[in-house]
Amino acid sequence: MTLEQRIAQSETRIFKAVFPSTTNHYDTLFGGTAMQLMDETAFITATRFSRQRMVTVSSNRIDFEKPIPSGTIIELHGKVDYIGNTSLKVQVDIYIEQMYSEFREKAISGEFTFVAIDENKQPVAILK
Amino acid sequence: MTLEQRIAQSETRIFKAVFPSTTNHYDTLFGGTAMQLMDETAFITATRFSRQRMVTVSSNRIDFEKPIPSGTIIELHGKVDYIGNTSLKVQVDIYIEQMYSEFREKAISGEFTFVAIDENKQPVAILK
């Protein structure tokens, strides 16, 4: 399997309906909840690419471009966009979809860095 | 857009890491949590297909074929598999993926029925 195939195969999607349990007092998705879902998406993408123990090292700049109203649907999409020796990076985007029209736009985007570790918590090669 | 294209475009996926907050005392995914995620997947699939107000009418038989251990990844997959006049059905399957191998198998499957309603809660045609 080529790297391109492994990247494609590990692309990870999470759809979610924006209900009151996830919103703030503006009746939009709470930013912290968005970040939690982005980290989960990134972690799953990284693990499915490497099939090794991955830990989050950092998130780079995350841009909150659009507020996400209650009563919409979001899709999170994670894709590996950099592969280093013992680390990799995952780009995560959140798209808003209206429920009752085809309108869809990007709302939030960010990038997360992970390292692969062995059972003694020492860094190991991503590609074996 | 053909019906086949609308069905394909509304296919909905949710990945999730199985962490302690979702498990029972056997250290496997709690069945009720699986059902909650399945209904959310089915609802989003139905809404994205019809772009109308959808309400759950019933779930058909749901089979829990395999327990889902803590520390695995699951993928829920929803796809419209029947379109009636004012109702539609969505098939939802849950797959387990090991974190550190490519092994993957189906764990739970079920089907959900939804009806489309207007603002007065009266049934309306799925396909306008």
Place this chain on the structure above:
Amino acid sequence: MTLEQRIAQSETRIFKAVFPSTTNHYDTLFGGTAMQLMDETAFITATRFSRQRMVTVSSNRIDFEKPIPSGTIIELHGKVDYIGNTSLKVQVDIYIEQMYSEFREKAISGEFTFVAIDENKQPVAILK
């Protein structure tokens, strides 16, 4: 103790106030949350009847007869309604109660099948 007494003694009730943390964008109880509570009720009923390790095998058809508005009270009621050799079935009903009147009606009903297993995950007799 007769079977009838064991069935009566294992009847299980869960009351819950329907607050915003459990509702969808229609301001009614999210169907997936109802299913999660039904499976928990069924599991507790099955365990209290058999006093053995029980695992969910399947849910049969679940009918969502009435939407459950925010600001109401629900009661879930579970009762064993079939006893096989290594499996049993639990009927679960959800009733809505208005907060400020005595009005009460059935909203959702379903049936769950469980098997009893030993420590090696092999089926064992329900009635010892």
Place this chain on the structure above:
Amino acid sequence: MTLEQRIAQSETRIFKAVFPSTTNHYDTLFGGTAMQLMDETAFITATRFSRQRMVTVSSNRIDFEKPIPSGTIIELHGKVDYIGNTSLKVQVDIYIEQMYSEFREKAISGEFTFVAIDENKQPVAILK
């Protein structure tokens, strides 16, 4: 309906399986989660007795007599035990049940005071 009948009819029970999502680092039910469930039980009992808008005024002493281990079942039981002019009190007890034996004992008990209010938040008579 007599007062005794109203008290009996408003008795409220909540069963719950103690899973990891509710436990602390001692692997027992977190005390704060127990208190949250007790207040919910008390509020539902008070509302079902009075069928009026009830607000919590205070909880009296709550005794944590026994720790509640993960992997057990609890039953919360609420019952009106005092009726004043504009207030009432609800006694709430939590019982532990072992899953695989009939052993059952009281673990936590407390009492909650509520007042009935009208739409302008003024106290009103409990018994009309």
Place this chain on the structure above:
Amino acid sequence: MTLEQRIAQSETRIFKAVFPSTTNHYDTLFGGTAMQLMDETAFITATRFSRQRMVTVSSNRIDFEKPIPSGTIIELHGKVDYIGNTSLKVQVDIYIEQMYSEFREKAISGEFTFVAIDENKQPVAILK
């Protein structure tokens, strides 16, 4: 370090924004959620003071003086206010802050009693 310094150093604060996931049908903070946060504050205060295994023995009277509306900020404050041989008490107050003015007032207050235990769950001295 004097006792006064230890008490000051173990004072514990938790700020929280009151969003829909924590509110009841009156659109105010659910009393049970307030109690859960108070117990968490008290437990952390007691542990940080004693640096020993602490378990909740009881809560004394908790007064709900003011309702806490959605869209406000709360601060919980915990402070040791009694030190016995094997037990201690923690006073917990909740303050409401308006988001868009400096107005702040006390809303709920209570006191929690903890005992220190060793690994065999026997009481041990608070001050060693």
Place this chain on the structure above:
Amino acid sequence: MTLEQRIAQSETRIFKAVFPSTTNHYDTLFGGTAMQLMDETAFITATRFSRQRMVTVSSNRIDFEKPIPSGTIIELHGKVDYIGNTSLKVQVDIYIEQMYSEFREKAISGEFTFVAIDENKQPVAILK
């Protein structure tokens, strides 16, 4: 009140006990949960400083320096560290404290940018 006083007065702290409901399969605090708590801390700090409607624009690089084991206590600390015309920045640090020793160290740090908006969602001056 000087700017320095306003910055000091709006410093915001959140203590939290790391229980199983917040951990991943490594038995450490899930990174996404840490980010959610950091955004809540930053939002409350920004709002308490400006007393205006604040929305998250971006998070800068967040460094996960140390894993946070289950059974520890964390303190989040937020402080305004930049004030622009219509935006401000909040530094958020997470410290780990051992429960049974005085050991404490910084585990995660990051910075969040907010803008102040009026009721029409137009940017307004931070300092009026």
